Amino acid sequence: MDSLASCFVQHGAPSQSFKLYSLQRRPSTSLLRRSVPIVRCAAAHASTAAKATSVDVVNGSGNGGGGGFDFETYLSAKAKAVHDALDVALRDLRCPASLSASMRYSVLAGGKRLRPALAIAACELAGGPAAAATPVACAVEMIHTASLIHDDMPCMDDDALRRGRPSNHVAFGEPTALLAGDALLALAFEHVARGSAAAGVPADRALRAVMELGSAAGVGGVAAGQVADMEAEGDPSVGLAALEYIHEHKTARLVEAAAVSGAIVGGAGDAEAERVRRYAHFLGLLVQVVDDVLDVTGTSEQLGKTAGKDAAAGKATYPRLLGLEGAHAYAGELVAKAEAELDGFDAAGAAPLRHLARFMAYRQH
Template sequence: MDKLASSCFVQHGAPSQSLKLYGLQRPSTSLLTSGRRSVPILRCAAAAKETSVDDINGGDGFDFHCYLSANAKAVHDALDVALWGLRCPASLSASMRHSILAGGKRIRPVLAIAACQLVGGAAAAATPVACAVEMIHTASFIHDDMPCMDDDALRRGRPSNHVVFGEATALLAGDALLALAFEHVARGSTAAGVPADRTLRAVLELGSAGGPGGIAAGQVADMQGEGDPSARLPAMKYILVHKAARLVEAAAVSGAVVGGAGDADAERVRRYAHFLGILGQVVDDVLDVTATSEQLGKTAGKDAAAGKATYPRLLGLEGARAYAGELLAKAEAELDGFDAAPGSIWLYGLSCGL
């Protein structure tokens, strides 16, 4: 999923490199034009790193890459603070920080911020939720990389957690991040002035995504299906909806909820994120076949080697690309009717970046 936004500058009429790579076609009309007004585009100069999040989020122009970079940095810094000075053994703290601060595009947490802004909330209100989403995601891939599961020695271009710290510490680091996620939402949302009922709804959403209604169920089904030549699309969809898409949904919905979204808007955001999450896995499946380990930052070809059910395997490479195009159109359709606020534009931009 971190590959979803690979260096896509959003500008009228300029197809992204990723769209070319995946074989998707951008609609002929600009994705940055709402039903009511057109949105000016701001191109970042070389000094974009010096631009503040407030400038990017509230300026008259807009640039997808700047928005992503500025908010991803803000989330990274907030995560650094959240994990600073933990009262635990140094090895556990180091193990947690090794994975949570390893980089990545931070697509899920920035999605939470964008969804919050989409419904009129402030980015600061969604930052605790954004950090919690990244903690849950990081915990899942620490466990996913372990020898008892996918047995992958590389993550985000660095040695996996268990390779550096050993299996026992890696397991406990994942557990600790999962628990810390909910503590951080409760404390951080209160400090940000988010009403308690909104915080509770966000906690419920995130808990559902991380447990038997989400990642855990998807991972078990994934392992049970390895090497099964009879695997079919319904089983594969169950795996990716639970293992991948559910947390993307939770990021967007929890961000919208803390921003004050009503039920109807929250469900529209959920549907958008659902399609986006499936699309992300289809793209990952295609890249597992077509990209190198250096490009991916993790071991390429492992899904095929393990006999996993993937979209290229069941639909063929071109069929998988065509399905990705369908998902892209469905995701974007859910944004119709929202004002062209920064959150809305970024969500459109994320779709372009796929």
């Protein structure tokens, strides 16, 4: 444990201040010795699109973390814009009504829309307009939703609850759910191609975004991670290296692709895109660490899905391998590493990404 973290994040109720404790740093890490601002998160609901969180920076420093940025409004606005765009993209599909209904059921079920917001924020950081990244943002959400539909099926995690209501296969049957996930995956790439052209994104940038998303969805990401995750179930010998492989692919890679694709269509240069990639890599791992912790500490009502499923399935998780305190500590390290990658960018432009990292760390569902 002493090799893990630079700070310890103590989770509590959404309205409390979070304390961060200094721990010994891993000797091999390149993380700069820096303080992570203490933040307070208050849960709030966006209208129809997503649940947002208000972030009040209590102890900001000169790293762009100061108080002038209204993250709640930003995230809520992006979530609603993406939700509306997804609604339009899923209208009048030329397919059986049951397939269309199944696709819309899961995509429009809500959620925080963090991956789409990340794509848009990265595009804006690179100097591009939000409209340029909206097709990418929608595609990321389609890919993510497809993975959730498949993940919930009896042949995978066999979960009957998703986002507080019956999983897709429970509502529509397994064959339709399987095909809805497949259709969403295909539609994602069609949508990037058509939408990017309509938004005036140069073809070479759109192609690079498609390549990035394709890698994240397939053998370079979600598919590989899911297989490794299933093969590791019930294996007590699974260690940290195997767990990192699973979550770098199953979770972090799509988060990374969302950010990098957004930056690319926004006009980022190679060096900028790689820094965004590193930021998002740490962010993606953070998502999984917090998910693992909440699976232990949260309730099904809070999470909108069945709590305690990982332990019941004998899965390797960060709390199981590190303990809850160790998992919290690792989350703190990942927040600091992600924020460190933003230090060279314009502070105002990086503010959404900085606050997004803190939101990921301190969320309660």
